Each structure stands twice: as structure tokens, then as C-alpha cells.
Amino acid sequence: MGRQPCCDKLGVKKGPWTAEEDKKLINFILTNGQCCWRAVPKLAGLRRCGKSCRLRWTNYLRPDLKRGLLNEAEEKLVIDLHARLGNRWSKIASKLPGRTDNEIKNHWNTHIKKKLFKMGIDPLTHQPLHNSETDNQNSQSDHQTPQIIPESENQNQSPGPNNTVPLISLEEINSYSPTDQNSSSDESNNLPDDAKFYENDPLISCLFKDDDPPDLFPWQFQPSQENFDSFWANSWDENCPWLLDCQDFGIHDFGFDCFNDVEIDNVLKSLDVGNIQ
DNA sequence: AAGCTTGCCAACCGCCCACCA
DNA sequence: ATGGTGGGCGGTTGGCAAGCT
Structure with a gap:
């Protein structure tokens, strides 16, 4: 027996995500965390497959993503x-x-x-x-x-x-x-x-x-203010007042673990969201 | 300027695996 | 032990933009 499709194909939108859809998805994840992707579209008000939501989040919307070409x-x-x-x-x-x-x-x-x-x-x-x-010619050797x-x-x-x-x-x-x-x-x-x-x-x-990489690694991930600013700036044309919604729950639950308090504060300041906690 | 080609990358598809009842 | 389900993974595709003729 074949595996059921991850979602009802009928009425499920495909193709590029709109800014509005992105906003809905991020708002939902920030509010509820990552849980049961199949339920996400319904709960978030998206006509998308749960799998599509997961991919969009992990590949594009996650706030801890770096942007640009690999160095x-x-x-x-x-x-x-x-x-x-x-x-x-x-x-x-x-x-x-x-x-x-x-x-x-x-x-x-x-x-x-x-x-x-x-x-x-x-x-x-x-x-x-x-x-x-x-x-290839002498593979038996x-x-x-x-x-x-x-x-x-x-x-x-x-x-x-x-x-x-x-x-x-x-x-x-x-x-x-x-x-x-x-x-x-x-x-x-x-x-x-x-x-x-x-x-x-x-x-x-x-x-x-599953250890962290040893010190021999040439890079150490320290997201710069510039990188983080560009993420928010490039994601939407306007600042994101809805981000205020996330102040009421644990920000570390949503992929911000890589930023210390000072960095988070800087980001919020850059978004003119000064009075956070 | 228009048509064609190429390159890039977001998104999709199908399979696989782990988990759970 | 078995079957269903959710999530993850790797391969592939399709659309857009830039470059070329």
C-alpha cells in the first residue's frame, strides 16, 4: 500500500511563497513553536502542505539563517x-x-x-x-x-x-x-x-x-549585526510590528539561541522596538 | 530590441526511517 | 510484529534573472 500524501492535494497552494504567507507562518511558529507540521497550515490559516511549511521555515524563514554565498x-x-x-x-x-x-x-x-x-x-x-x-576503467583492480x-x-x-x-x-x-x-x-x-x-x-x-566542531574550524559563527539586520530588512519591506508578539514567550525556543542578550537587544533596537523586557 | 541560452535557487517530489499504538 | 504517521533527506524541477547573440 502506497504512502498517503502528506496533505490533501485539493486546494493546496503550490509555488512561490508570498510575503503574506511568510508572515502568517512566522507568526504562527513564533507563537506556537514548531509542532506537528501537518497541523500548521490549518492552524496558521495557510493553504499549504505541512511539508511545504516546514521547508519554507527551515530553508528560508528561520531567523538564525545566514544569507549570501558561502565564504x-x-x-x-x-x-x-x-x-x-x-x-x-x-x-x-x-x-x-x-x-x-x-x-x-x-x-x-x-x-x-x-x-x-x-x-x-x-x-x-x-x-x-x-x-x-x-x-573507472580498472574498477576491478x-x-x-x-x-x-x-x-x-x-x-x-x-x-x-x-x-x-x-x-x-x-x-x-x-x-x-x-x-x-x-x-x-x-x-x-x-x-x-x-x-x-x-x-x-x-x-x-x-x-x-554529535559534538561541536573542534577549534580547528576556521570559522566561528558569530552573527554580525549586519547579517541579522539584513535578514529582517530583506524579508519584508516594512518593519515587522508583529514581532512584538514574540516577546511574551521564550525567544530561545524559536531559534535565537545563537544570539546573546546584547545581540538580541541590538536587533530589537534596530527595528525600533526598544522597550523589550 | 527581441529572442535565446545559461545559471541560480526556491520549492517540490518521493523515498526512507523512527516512533508509536 | 505490524501498520500508520510524521518528519527528514536527497534528487530533481521550474521559474526567474542575467548574459549573450
Whole structure:
């Protein structure tokens, strides 16, 4: 039996969201929080599918989203993570605060892919294009040259002398030593197999442990006043008096956790909403 | 100026998985 | 154990804008 559609197709609007719809959705989320997306359209007075509401919120309306193109550091990180994780965009996005999986996926397809091609790197394998072609022709060969294979294509394969060697970053491609994976620690024994596999890599291991990224990350998400101002300014032509409604409930419940009190105060001041709490 | 092509990205679609009764 | 449901994910599409001829 097929799965039921997430909503009644009849009478459900599709296509670009209007400012009015955005306003309704944000107002609802800020008032009620994120709950039962299927019920959201009805309760918010929207003729939209619940799924559509969720996507609109997570990909566009969330106040903690960054705007604009990925910067160089973010791009580099995406490439590095993609080399290890493959097309697991949500996992990649989870390590880039303020970025969505959709945004990263789009950026990958429109910008990074081309860049890598120009650099002579196969975006699928992260190997030099020439080598990739050769590998495709000789896929049965059991060479032991370090390969960068998206993890999604490498699932259920445990590392070992008779198997594929671990995924590595572009930077590490020349210095990789398969023997590195043999070391272990007490902590690593509690990790899933995949995590143990990557235990020597602080970046990848933090993904498995759901930790915050280590300090080696070049970026630290500190939303600037400018970014946050532009979010509100670009979302609607006018200031948003309805935002006042949100002062009566926990602002930290609605995705503002990344801002400290001073920053929130600054934002509200910039919106001429001075007397908040 | 008009028509065509290309690039970008918001939004949709369908599948998958976790959770719950 | 099973089936229904909600939410998440990745792939794809469609519309718009900019650039080109």
C-alpha cells in the first residue's frame, strides 16, 4: 500500500511563497513553536502542505539563517566534508551554522562542482579527473592507493587490508598512512564502528559523536549585526510590528539561541522596538 | 530590441526511517 | 510484529534573472 500524501492535494497552494504567507507562518511558529507540521497550515490559516511549511521555515524563514554565498572557509569545509560523507547534505549542513542542507546542496551543484572540475578534480570521487577515469576503467583492480569514496557508497565496508582504505581529505591525500587507523583509545571503544574508523580525525569524529566542531574550524559563527539586520530588512519591506508578539514567550525556543542578550537587544533596537523586557 | 541560452535557487517530489499504538 | 504517521533527506524541477547573440 502506497504512502498517503502528506496533505490533501485539493486546494493546496503550490509555488512561490508570498510575503503574506511568510508572515502568517512566522507568526504562527513564533507563537506556537514548531509542532506537528501537518497541523500548521490549518492552524496558521495557510493553504499549504505541512511539508511545504516546514521547508519554507527551515530553508528560508528561520531567523538564525545566514544569507549570501558561502565564504571561502565554508566552501572548503563543505568540500572536505563531502569527500568524507558524500551527498549527506544535512549532516554537512549541521556543521555549518546558519546554513541549510538545501543551500549547501545548491551551492555544491552550481559552484563547487565547477570549481573542482576546473581544478581537475572529480567532484564525485575527489580524485584527479585523470585518475578517476582510469579507476573507472580498472574498477576491478585491487590497488591500495588511498581513495576518496563518499561514505554513502562505502557503507557496510569495514576498513582493512583487503578492503578499501579510509576516506581522506584532499589535504591529507599525500600524507595518509593506513596504519594510523590502528590506534585506539578507551573513548573510541564506545563509538560506532564508523566513528572508530575516523577517530584520528577530530573533524569527522565530532560528526559521529554529535559534538561541536573542534577549534580547528576556521570559522566561528558569530552573527554580525549586519547579517541579522539584513535578514529582517530583506524579508519584508516594512518593519515587522508583529514581532512584538514574540516577546511574551521564550525567544530561545524559536531559534535565537545563537544570539546573546546584547545581540538580541541590538536587533530589537534596530527595528525600533526598544522597550523589550 | 527581441529572442535565446545559461545559471541560480526556491520549492517540490518521493523515498526512507523512527516512533508509536 | 505490524501498520500508520510524521518528519527528514536527497534528487530533481521550474521559474526567474542575467548574459549573450
